[in-house]
Amino acid sequence: MDCIFCKIASGEIPAKIVYQDEKAVAFEDINPQAPVHILIVPRKHIPTVLEIEEGDGELLGHLFSVANRIASEREIAGRGFRLVMNCNREAGQTVFHIHLHLLGGRTMGWPPG
Ligand code: AMP
Ligand code: ZN
Numbered sequence: 001m002d003c004i005f006c007k008i009a010s011g012e013i014p015a016k017i018v019y020q021d022e023k024a025v026a027f028e029d030i031n032p033q034a035p036v037h038i039l040i041v042p043r044k045h046i047p048t049v050l051e052i053e054e055g056d057g058e059l060l061g062h063l064f065s066v067a068n069r070i071a072s073e074r075e076i077a078g079r080g081f082r083l084v085m086n087c088n089r090e091a092g093q094t095v096f097h098i099h100l101h102l103l104g105g106r107t108m109g110w111p112p113g
Pocket of ligand 1: 027031
């Protein structure tokens with residue numbers, strides 16, 4: 001399958017991996033939008049949030065748990081951080097394999113752009 005995040009998860013394409021286990025991989029975003037900008041992706045290929053099924057609940061919970069762990073390690077947990085999952089064109093999704101953006105290390109604006 002021609003999916004860049006599947007290829008990063010399998011090791012076919014290099015990335016700055018910060019965490020991995022049997023269900024998920026986390027790596028530095030190549031174009032960081034904050035001092036901490038890490039992407040947490042499931043190994044399972046799910047193109048957008050629209051393809052998430054009831055049975056994926058545990059996997060999604062795991063993505064949040066990985067994000068929490070990394071936020072603590074990077075010492076942004078107490079200060080605050082943002083988790084974002086974009087869906088389709090108007091939200092700005094460019095890679096069609098779901099990923100949680102972990103953003104932190106600076107004050108975030110609201111509403112988001
Ligand atoms: P989204 O716009 O939500 O689909 O986010 C895609 C993100 O993936 C963007 O923030 C990109 O900078 C990032 N990205 C794209 N290719 C790579 C790559 N090879 N390694 C790391 N991050 C990437
Ligand atoms: Zn994929």
